[in-house]
Amino acid sequence: MDAVPAARWEWSLEQIEALGVLASRAVAEYLAGLADGPVYRPVPEALKAAWAAEPAPRSGSPAARVLDRFAAEIAPYPLGNGHPRFHAWVNSPPAVIGVLAEALAASMNPSVAGGDHAAVYIERQVLRWFAELAGFPAGAGGLLVSGASMATLTALAVARHRAMAAAGLDVRAAGLQAGGPRLMIYASAEAHGCVRKAAELLGVGSDNIREIEVDAAFRAEPGHLDRLLTESRSRGEIPLAVVVSAGTVNTGAIDPIRQVSELCAEHGAWLHVDAAYGGPAVLLLPEYAKVRDALGLADSIAVDPHKWLYVPVGAGMLLLREPGLARDAFSLVPPYLRAGDEADEPWLSEFGFEQTRPFRALKVWMALQHLGLDGYRDLISHDLRTAEYLQSAVRAAPDLDLLGGELSIACFRFRPPGWPGAGERLAELNRRVVIAIQHGGRAFVAGTTVRGLAAIRACVVNPGTTRSDMDVLLGEVRRQGARLLAELLRG
Numbered sequence: 001m002d003a004v005p006a007a008r009w010e011w012s013l014e015q016i017e018a019l020g021v022l023a024s025r026a027v028a029e030y031l032a033g034l035a036d037g038p039v040y041r042p043v044p045e046a047l048k049a050a051w052a053a054e055p056a057p058r059s060g061s062p063a064a065r066v067l068d069r070f071a072a073e074i075a076p077y078p079l080g081n082g083h084p085r086f087h088a089w090v091n092s093p094p095a096v097i098g099v100l101a102e103a104l105a106a107s108m109n110p111s112v113a114g115g116d117h118a119a120v121y122i123e124r125q126v127l128r129w130f131a132e133l134a135g136f137p138a139g140a141g142g143l144l145v146s147g148a149s150m151a152t153l154t155a156l157a158v159a160r161h162r163a164m165a166a167a168g169l170d171v172r173a174a175g176l177q178a179g180g181p182r183l184m185i186y187a188s189a190e191a192h193g194c195v196r197k198a199a200e201l202l203g204v205g206s207d208n209i210r211e212i213e214v215d216a217a218f219r220a221e222p223g224h225l226d227r228l229l230t231e232s233r234s235r236g237e238i239p240l241a242v243v244v245s246a247g248t249v250n251t252g253a254i255d256p257i258r259q260v261s262e263l264c265a266e267h268g269a270w271l272h273v274d275a276a277y278g279g280p281a282v283l284l285l286p287e288y289a290k291v292r293d294a295l296g297l298a299d300s301i302a303v304d305p306h307k308w309l310y311v312p313v314g315a316g317m318l319l320l321r322e323p324g325l326a327r328d329a330f331s332l333v334p335p336y337l338r339a340g341d342e343a344d345e346p347w348l349s350e351f352g353f354e355q356t357r358p359f360r361a362l363k364v365w366m367a368l369q370h371l372g373l374d375g376y377r378d379l380i381s382h383d384l385r386t387a388e389y390l391q392s393a394v395r396a397a398p399d400l401d402l403l404g405g406e407l408s409i410a411c412f413r414f415r416p417p418g419w420p421g422a423g424e425r426l427a428e429l430n431r432r433v434v435i436a437i438q439h440g441g442r443a444f445v446a447g448t449t450v451r452g453l454a455a456i457r458a459c460v461v462n463p464g465t466t467r468s469d470m471d472v473l474l475g476e477v478r479r480q481g482a483r484l485l486a487e488l489l490r491g
């Protein structure tokens with residue numbers, strides 16, 4: 001411990017190593033101990049109050065003591081992700097090598113805006129690998145970003161620039177205040193909320209998102225999209241982009257990408273595919289080969305390595321068929337400066353909004369080097385098989401209704417046999433079951449709404465989750481359900 005100094009700037013190799021040993025011990029205890037604790041425990045009120053009142057430290061503390069505070073105060077109160085019985089949202093555990101890659105990337109601490117250093121080439125390599133998996137042509141590219149929300153915003157900004165340029169308007173100079181034609185985005189009600197956020201931020205406005213109807217399996221109806229696009233054309237509106245999903249966040253539905261791409265080509269609309277969640281399954285597994293072939297027809301694709309590639313959070317990926325269009329939309333390097341050194345690759349910061357950019361590629365690259373594509377195929381297949389087990393168990397159960405479930409998602413509700421109440425009471429019961437399970441600490445799910453019905457949603461993106469964990473979840477649903485039902489009937 002003496003080797004680890006009090007507050008200081010200069011560190012010898014031995015001192016860095018000694019602190020590193022303590023830090024890696026904390027990482028190991030956290031990750032290896034996760035499954036033994038409750039999935040979730042609330043932060044104690046006293047601790048919340050202490051944090052809220054604590055002033056910024058005036059003088060420093062020995063690094064080892066700072067690490068001790070992490071272990072005592074912070075590590076015991078996680079969101080719950082990483083635990084094998086955490087099934088909420090789309091939050092995966094981090095691959096161990098990805099955790100340590102964060103420290104290595106931070107050691108180098110480059111800005112990956114551009115320049116001639118390793119991080120730039122590693123980001124380009126990772127993007128090329130995924131562009132190839134998606135079936136994009138040579139010359140495709142993209143950008144690593146914070147997540148699929150930023151990938152979607154970036155893609156729609158590029159689409160907006162292209163659509164306005166086609167109408168003879170320069171949106172970069174004039175903004176949307178030049179009184180041009182109305183821009184439209186087309187997306188189904190199952191599209192992720194980031195599409196709406198992006199439309200609002202880009203000045204398109206959420207009133208200008210046309211909702212594509214979905215079929216019984218929550219997939220966008222191409223026939224309806226065709227009618228919407230035709231109507232828009234007759235009104236002189238500009239189709240900015242069509243957004244479809246390869247794995248919707250709610251039920252995992254995969255939209256008919258090929259049919260949609262044909263309509264986009266016919267109407268001159270940009271096709272953005274949100275594969276934030278489903279991307280890794282679709283890109284890697286043989287059973288999704290048809291979807292994968294259609295994916296290559298998109299103009300842009302969002303994939304989240306921080307979901308089903310188990311990379312630590314802060315790793316989203318935007319793939320672009322024609323990256324030059326992103327450069328047109330974002331670059332502030334004037335063409336006369338570009339001309340001299342065309343041999344040099346452009347800076348990554350010319351393709352998006354961020355200037356100083358973290359070395360996100362290292363954790364993706366290291367996880368891929370370590371697991372390999374085949375390793376990922378096995379892990380993702382495991383998640384899919386585990387979720388299928390849950391889907392079948394729910395289907396077979398007289399007291400559970402499966403309301404939706406593709407890929408590794410199951411949305412269902414608890415409906416006790418001979419259920420007496422009306423719809424709203426059943427919804428209330430299911431909402432209470434979700435909260436009770438979360439606070440019980442034995443499993444963790446989130447609630448959702450499927451076709452207006454309150455549902456319990458489980459998403460398996462954790463190779464440590466087993467069938468017996470699924471049994472525990474259903475046991476919890478029934479145990480809490482019976483208890484709350486008795487309460488509701490009494491009350």
Ligand SMILES: *Cc1c(COP(=O)(O)O)cnc(C)c1O
Pocket residue numbers: 090146147148149150192194245247248249274275276277278304316
């Ligand atoms: C998670 C998710 C998003 C948003 O991605 P972030 O990484 O949270 O920004 C968008 N679409 C789908 C389908 C998602 O699952």
